[in-house]
Amino acid sequence: SKEPLVPVLNKRNTATILNSPGWVLLGLLDPERSASSVAYRAIVETAHKYKKTLVAGERTLLEAKPLRFATLDGTKWTRYITEALGVDPVNLPAIVAVNSDKEVLYPYASDERRVDFTEEALWEYILDMENGRLTEKSTISSTQRTFRQISHRVSSVFAVIAAHPFVTMILFSAAAYGVFRIFCGASPEDRLDGLSKAD
Structure with a gap:
């Protein structure tokens, strides 16, 4: 009709x-x-x-x-x-x-x-x-607009992760290593180097 x-x-x-x-x-x-x-x-x-x-x-x-x-x-x-x-x-x-x-x-x-x-x-x-x-x-509303902008940014980040998994893995590994250095002091390799120099 x-x-x-x-x-x-x-x-x-x-x-x-x-x-x-x-x-x-x-x-x-x-x-x-x-x-x-x-x-x-x-x-x-x-x-x-x-x-x-x-x-x-x-x-x-x-x-x-x-x-x-x-x-x-x-x-x-x-x-x-x-x-x-x-x-x-x-x-x-x-x-x-x-x-x-x-x-x-x-x-x-x-x-x-x-x-x-x-x-x-x-x-x-x-x-x-x-x-x-x-x-x-x-x-x-301004609240809805802000929520959409945040959602868009988050989805953009996940899109990059999905498109470049290997690069993302390297970046996360580097970040994890940096956190480890901050909280645990020198890395195991650095400590071994220090011991060999002391000998």
Whole structure:
């Protein structure tokens, strides 16, 4: 079956939509709030307008890819919207553009406020994205970033060990010998040399 123009994220399609390279304009909705249906309609209308202008060749592609559109039920994705997107569930509905492949998002419109739920506001948001007028924010926390950097360094060390086992063995042997000298004083060979000189 053909994917709708504005799919709703679920277990089946999440990886395909969010992890594919490029930007997704994402509506974070709360089905219990009437503002969510207003936001949803604005997203769908904007998606249709975007598709028409894309076909007509009037769009500036973002990193050589067209913008995609999707929504999710924010009440079921609380951890994702809170930790990755920085949106408190009490503030739903909300609209953000996210690039999961690059781990960045545009959380605000050009005035540094949340995007309004109107076609005009969404269209202006898209134009600002295309013209580089918005401020990117990382979807990963500083703690996660530090952990990744440490993990990357450790994995790099183990990659070198795996690629050059003989060199690694020599280096470890030299290090072990140095530790032995520090803690045990002169090496057995040095002590034998000393005894022969005394004779």
